[in-house]
Amino acid sequence: MSDFTADSELDCKGLLCPLPVYRTSQAMGRLAPGQVLKVECTDPGSLADFPAFARQRGHALLSASALDGVQVFYLRKEAA
């Protein structure tokens, strides 16, 4: 489903917006530049939130997909 290998994964299924973005922000803080985080969400608002979040924080949103009500995002932490 994806060509990206995640260094870390975050399960945000069943969490409402803005909790997925909040948890993701914390998780990105623990990554080193160049590492990739995979996030799974079920709140449909995530599809709008994650691109905006990545833009604001300067992370690369490598992929965003949705299947069977689960959205999957791959974010790469960029060098500061």
Added chain:
Amino acid sequence: MGATTAAPRRTTAPSGRDRNRLTTDPHRRRYGGVRDLIASLRNPTPLVHLNRVANGHDAYLKLEWMNPFGSVKDRTARYLLEGMRARGELEGRELVEATSGNTGIALAALAALEGIPLTVTIPSGVPEEKLVLLRMLGATVMPTPDELCPIDNPRDGAIALARAIADSPAHRGRYAMPNQYANPDNVRAHYETTGPEIWEQTEGRVSVFVAGYGTCGTITGVGRFLKEQNPAVRVVAVEPQRGHRLPGLKNLEEARAPAILDRSVIDEVVRVDDEPAYAMAMRLFREEGLIVGPSSGAIAHAIAGLDGAATGIVVGISPDSGQKYASYYASLIAEEGEPS
């Protein structure tokens, strides 16, 4: 209030030593627990006359920081928890609340007394002093950047986050949210305590009441009570400007108006800038000896600016003390420079 929760928990027969224990005695200001210190009609917070800064008005500040956890929010927190307990909402649950600090501190203290875990979501800009107090009381603190919810709530990220924690299906109802912005018990706290106290303490002669827009529990509850006693009482709301630095106050254009706000009890809204609010806070320190927080400065500034000589007795709320705002006041002092 609190009669059921204040009952002493004694499971064994009193020992000889316990027989000699002092009983609680409010006249000697001796209490069975800190909860009993929260203000009520029998134990009101003081009204202190403003002798220098009120621009000639016959004005008093009601010193809410004399409450045991340090602010007007002690009343709110007590009523919020008592209401939730009465409705069975606390059974086996944790608490989550969005707060700029003072409600969180009072909730954290009361929750700690009852062994209930508390998570607080906090907007950016809340002073470090408050975060430390919350952590000292055992609360889990989640600082929330304003831009957290870029799509829906650009300035209310902390409220949205608390709501999400309470409502997320993954948490299976583990969290209960007092929601001071929408909970009528917040208004009731002030309708049943702060309002009657002011009426009694002014012997029914209060003619102007001044409080800030925040959760709007104080202005709505006190305003409603005072207007029921005397419809001629003028209720003045103090509102900060957009992007202000006055913790606890809200500009209702940039923040959503709280559900509990009842605009029908408000006669007038006074907009106050940060600079005169801080200048007035400093005057309250130096000319009245009142160690108040910045929001008290905003309220006193609004009092000094009231029009009309015949305003009668003015009562303003002083929500909290200046002890928690060292980091805010430091820049004010720095502007004065070093002594030469």
